[in-house]
Amino acid sequence: MNKKISLIWAEAYHKDGKIGAIGYKGKIPWYIPEDLKHFSDLTKGGTVIMGRKTWDSLPENVRPLPNRKNIILTNHPENIKNHNVLALSSLKEAISRSNTENIWIIGGEKIYKAATKYASDAYITRVRKKVVADTSAPKLSFFWKQVSKSDWMLSRNGEQYCFYKYSKIKVPINFGKIISSIEDTYIKHNIAFLSRKRKITFDTYISYGTQNKIRLLGRAILASSKQNPNELRRGFRTLAAAQVPKIDVHAAIDGKPLAKTLKTDRGGYIDEYVNLELSVGRHQVEFWADDSTYKSKGDLLIIDKSTKYGIISDIDDTIIITKIPSIFLAIYNSLFLRPEKRQAVYGMKRLFETLNEKFFNPAFFYVSTSPWNVFKTVKNFIKANNFPYSPFILRDFGPTGDKIYLSGREHKMNAIQQIFGDFPETQWILIGDDGQIDPSIYRDITDLYPEKIKAIIIRRLTGTELFLNHIIPVSFEAPFIEKVSYKSIPIIAANDGYKLRQLVENILNS
Ligand SMILES: NC(=O)c1ccc[n+]([C@@H]2O[C@H](COP(=O)([O-])OP(=O)(O)OC[C@H]3O[C@@H](n4cnc5c(N)ncnc54)[C@H](OP(=O)(O)O)[C@@H]3O)[C@@H](O)[C@H]2O)c1
Incomplete structure (x- = not known):
């Protein structure tokens, strides 16, 4: 399914005259029923993703927002007791678990800022009014262009407002993709050539974690069979290290092999979370590749998760x-x-x-x-x-x-x-x-x-x-x-x- 991600907000002017005021003390500092209907018409049938504070600000009788899949972002999903909503701690996961064609980012400030890079359109209601505000709309970059604007309208309660739509310009050539695929091809040939004389070893960075979850960090590289993989490399070789992308990596903590097999990314990096119970303090991590007898050793620091x-x-x-x-x-x-x-x-x-x-x-x-x-x-x-x-x-x-x-x-x-x-x-x-x-x-x-x-x-x-x-x-x-x-x-x-x-x-x- 092709998903379309849109931002939607209403903004007025800050007291200093700058546009972008969206909230004050957990509330929207104006009330325009026609805009609420506009919001409702646009978002119905889709998924709405909101921050926990915006969720808290919704009146009880519209929680969850009807006829929409409601996703709330919070670092403490367990605190959201409403069973008709999905509470998650990652925006990426929220986007991937939205099973509707239209995904609406409905605020507040934190969520808009985090989600702007994923969105293709922004529906903005501008209110002609100065307000005291403590939260602001995100600033849209140069790549966003206004595609439509309604006339100014007068709400039945006297506020003047107007609807804008902005869209992000699509850059026709993705230079990043082109360069990445050139690099992938180069690495493939380079590895085929180098691996005749070299072996896969690992740079073990300092991994870390809490008592029940660890983040393992390292990188697979090809080293000369004569070189001790733990010795300090200096000079151009550090910049020209041949990374080994997309391979399976085995790991052990304090000598105990992990059930999970890790994978290097296209840069040869290992950066993966694993759920594991460990005591606070220093532990040992080892990485090795399939068919390799050499294990690269590094440190894993477990930090108390409730550290203040x-x-x-x-x-x-x-x-x-x-x-x-x-x-x-x-x-x-x-x-x-x-x-x-x-x-x-x-x-x-x-x-x-x-x-x-x-x-x-x-x-x-x-x-x-x-x-x-x-x-x-x-x-x-x-x-x-x-x-x-x-x-x-x-x-x-x-x-x-x-x-x-x-x-x-x-x-x-x-x-x-x-x-x-x-x-x-x-x-x-x-x-x-x-x-x-x-x-x-x-x-x-x-x-x-x-x-x-x-x-x-x-x-x-x-x-x-x-x-x-x-x-x-x-x-x-x-x-x-x-x-x-x-x-x-x-x-x-x-x-x-x-x-x-x-x-x-x-x-x-x-
Ligand atoms: N004018 C408009 O169109 C409009 C629209 C929406 C909201 N608003 C206003 O905006 C204000 C609220 O904005 P806000 O920025 O203070 O709060 P918010 O974005 O609604 O919510 C912030 C909370 O969301 C959670 N969160 C944020 N980023 C996260 C992430 N990456 N991963 C996991 N959780 C994340 C955290 O919840 P936990 O603290 O639970 O961890 C954080 O405290 C209110 O005044 C509201 O009325 C205005």
Whole structure:
């Protein structure tokens, strides 16, 4: 069945005159019966997908919305007691389980923002009115074009309103797909050629999980039969590692083989969840391919799922000094990185120790736009400098199947949201620097999940570092970092870890 996904919302003007106000304190701040009928006529017979807060805002007598399949997104599906609706914790799953031709994304702000990339059309009612609002409609990108607009109409209760329809332009050539298929063909031939002299081994990243669910992370690559697979590769070989896509992978935890067989994706990566009961602490994971006697060993860290606090930290320029434009980082890290030679950002280790103490041994993750190819070298840097030994989420630099490559912003947004989903009860401290995209990503994440953010900590780069990063000695995000708080969440910014630590202590003690 061909599914059509549409966004539908009504928007008025914020008090400052900007369009896009959709809600206030859990309600829509206007009432236009004609628009409700328009909404009902359009969505009947389809599936409506909504956030839990929008579900809560519906009057009892229309819950679930009649003649439509109702799906509610929540991190706690077990709390939705209504048996006539489907409560799920993943938007992708909601879309795949909608068994109607038309799928309607009906809000609120969080769901619109998450679903815009999947939608082809947007039905927008514009209301000519200024309101106080705390939630906004998503901003439609350049690829969205207005295809129709009704005349302005007068509601029977005096409000003026008008219907718009926007559609996303279809890009006729999908360059991502073309490049992906060229890469697939190249890899197929490359592997056929290389496998005569090489064996399948695995890069084992630091897998993680909670007491009943683990996320296994690794990558299948072809290594020379003479090379010890665990030894650190540096230089061009790290970037040119021949990945082994779409193969079966066997895994064992603490020596016990898993019943489930894993599979590598088209980049050779293993990234799979498995339900398993394990105690909090460090465990061992092993991966091996069919017919292989060699098992690649790595670590699996089990983190208490009810941990109250967690830290997500960037790497380059946040804990490692790079002084290098971001576009060259991957090459630099791979070619020149000797862990013992890299310089750690002054005082960051002390900042982490303080946070560790004050937040009672929080969960810790490194989320960076660096490629997975540099995992081993960065891991060695972390160990050599006594930074927390914790899971990393790095980036696959190759084409994604339908995109030429995943942008750093998309990668970080996805990675952070996935970690949030893994620890639904945890509040997070986001740590980054103002050299690249961290402040704007952390602001977007805060817009989406203010309740999940405890603090934002930003290391300010020096003028020289900023200049080397993007050829101007000024941070793009200066106005955001100057704020002391955003949505009541403290923003702590300073040049080094010692100053940041002092500011953190001041805030915690005040
Ligand atoms: N003007 C309009 O057309 C219109 C339409 C709809 C809504 N609204 C207004 O918008 C406001 C509500 O918007 P909102 O952004 O605050 O809330 P929302 O999007 O309706 O719901 C947010 C909740 O949905 C769940 N959720 C969000 N993303 C999720 C994901 N990726 N996976 C799993 N669960 C997810 C979480 O529920 P849990 O907390 O349970 O985990 C989250 O707290 C209200 O004022 C409402 O009246 C206006």
